[in-house]
Amino acid sequence: MATQLTLTALPDIPLVEPGDDLATIILDAYARADLMPADGDVLVIAQKIISKAENRYAHLEAIEPCPAALALADRTRTDPRLAALILRESREVLRQRPGVIIVEHKLGYVHANAGIDRSNIVSDDEHDPRVLLLPADPDASARGLRDTLRKRCRVDIAVIINDSAGRAWRNGVIGFAIGCAGIEPLRDMIGQPDMFGRALERTQIAVADELAAAGSLLMGQASEATPVVLARGVRFSASDVGTAPLIRARHEDLFR
The missing domain is CATH 3.90.1660.10 (CofE-like domain)
Structure with missing residues (x-):
């Protein structure tokens, strides 16, 4: 089990224009940070640069x-x-x-x-x-970027695309995942024992959302210009299911 998580805002990401190669931009930023891509890296990427590159x-x-x-x-x-x-x-x-x-x-x-x-x-x-606008298909955007990075680097990287939103029951905006690839977004712990052997009945962990929110702390909401955050030390399962499991079914949504 991982006991340490590190978050690094990759430096000097340029202003992104339609058609830009985000994989090259990200790999250049790794180099500027004196880092090499590694298996298990999770890249949290601001929706805005995905949308700009896709000319949305x-x-x-x-x-x-x-x-x-x-x-x-x-x-x-x-x-x-x-x-x-x-x-x-x-x-x-x-x-x-x-x-x-x-x-x-x-x-x-x-x-x-x-x-x-x-x-x-x-x-x-x-x-x-x-x-x-938001990307037309954020999960597909995440998959495409992940596939390109994997081919170029020969390492297994996960990608999360985040945006900000408010919540029905609390003040303030928080980062959440609108697209992901290579990571299981929702960890189901129902039936697993707690510290005293009692089976968990309702516990599901929104792994992708928690990482999206963590990345947002470094990205900021204004002029910080740090739209790519590298997370290392994350314990996660690989998956290509995308973000669909994070969306609560309408009939279960008590706020509608």
Whole structure:
């Protein structure tokens, strides 16, 4: 059992542009940190650089709001074009009030504004602002990056893509996994004995979310510019199941 976990923000990651080779960027950052990729490494990577590399930008000037978007924008005092994008990226609006739109993203997770973000984004034209959407398939993004790193380095690395979200029962945002590859995201301990031999009845550990949150501590939320965090010493099982096991079934969700 691992008794020590180390987290290292890989240094000097450049601003990522569409089409950039993230594997090369990450390996260069390993070298700058005087580190070599090793079996068991877990890379926690900010969603934003994945989306930028995949050109998941949307220009607000190109959006024509539908009647539903106009109504949502009026109720929440939101830019109607942004409201239209939020609806396009979502299955359902769950909660709303002025300044807040909580949705179920079409990929299944619940958070604000469908993960659409304007922070730390340079617009090509100040009269045509752009926003950044989540990756179209974060699990596939994680698998693709992991496969490339494994081929180049000949080591077994796991990849977690994280984003930030609030929680229904606590203040503040926290990092959570929206994509992963090479790691079992949910460790089921039901039936295992506790310290006194009693069988655990409900315990499941969201391993990928815990690592996503740990990585967020070093990434920060503003101008830190450290979007890749290396975790070493993690005890995990390999899996290519992705993040689906982390999403609670709707009929079990007491907050809806």
